[in-house]
Amino acid sequence: MLYARCPGDCSKCPYRNLPLVYRIASRRRGESLGIxxxxxxxxxxxxxxxxxxxxxxxxxxxxxxxxxxxxxxxxRALELALGDSAGVRSIDFSGNGEPTLHPRLAELARVVRAAAERHGLAASVGVFTNSSTLGERRVVEALRLFDHVEAKLDTADPAKFEALNRPAAGLKLGQVVESLKRFRREYGGTLAVQVMLVDAGPLSNASPEDAEALASALSGVEPDEVHVYTVYRPPWAGGVSKPERDRFEEFARVLERSGFRVKAYYE
Ligand code: SF4
Incomplete structure (x- = not known):
């Protein structure tokens, strides 16, 4: 659903017809507006x-x-979207990439809060992040404006992190985990860690050993919840697939036995 069209009609504008705000039934966040x-x-x-x-x-x-x-x-896009906000439970920054890279994130979060307030909408305002920037003061301060942070950590194995997440040069898994731990100490909202489980040829992050290692890494983070899920829309890379359901469920059970509140979404 497209809410964002600029009122101008500049036929050469590269952003013409691209959505800024869209409505989605999120498995994790319920009926949502995505930004x-x-x-x-x-x-x-x-x-x-x-x-x-x-x-x-x-x-x-x-x-x-x-x-x-x-x-x-x-x-302007929110004004259009919130004109029909019946049933909306959350407004989440997600979309085409990593929202915490945006230098005006805090300002944009305030725009969302003000728009929701104008429309009398008591929605949770959240952000989906890949956790790569949580060591930056600018980002931590911006994220304090959010009710909910959904932070990615797919693996505790540095080699799998490189192969699966393919981070920008210079970013190491150890930094990401340490940043998550520090962020948890500073952030008073709901922190959910999201874990995507996949098989990709010989590469998999879905074994019980992967789950044990992740549980150990997360013990220092103490998230409110851990959300385990798997592919549900076609990945851009070939050969990437869901692990079998029994391996997926065993992974979630390992985390539960380690004391985490786990929500698992196979479909
Ligand atoms: S799935 Fe990975 S590559 Fe795609 S937007 Fe999220 S962090 Fe970036």
Whole structure:
């Protein structure tokens, strides 16, 4: 669903007809409005094999602002979307890449809060992040404005992290885990860690040993919840598939036995 069209009619505009705000029935967040800060091309610090959005166009760890949407663009799109907000439980920054790379994230979060308030909508405001930027003060301060942070950690194995998430040069798994731990200590909202389980030829992050190692890494993070899921839209890379259901369920059970509150989404 497209809510975002700019009222102008510039036929050469590269952002024409691209969605900024869309409505989605999220498995994890219920009926939601999604906000896409990178409608033109995918901007991310990862290039995950399983990403359904295609290969990363701009792979970076540095703040990146394509110039659109500016806060006023987002405000206009939200006004359209919130005109029909019956049933909406959450408003989440997600979309085409990594929202925490946007240098105006805090300002944009305030735009969302103000718009929801104007429309009397008591929705949870959240963000889906790949956790790569949680060591940055700018990002931590912006994320304090959110009720819910959904932070990715697919594996505790550095080699699998490199092969599966394909991070921007210089980012190491150890840094990501340490940043998550520090972030948890500073962040008072709901922190859910999201874990995507896949098989990709000889590569898999879905064994019981992977689950034990992840549980050990997460013991220092203490998330409120762990969300385990698997591919549900076609990955851009060939040969990436769901693990069998029994392996998936065993992975979730290992985390539960380690004391985490787990929600598992196989379908
Ligand atoms: S972190 Fe998210 S948006 Fe970025 S490549 Fe991975 S799945 Fe795609």
């Amino acid at each position: 896409n800060l990178y409608p033109g091309r995918k901007v991310c610090s990862f290039d995950c094999l399983y990403c359904f959005r295609g290969p990363t166009a701009v792979k970076t760890l540095s703040p990146f602002d394509p110039g659109y949407p500016a806060p006023g663009d987002l405000e």
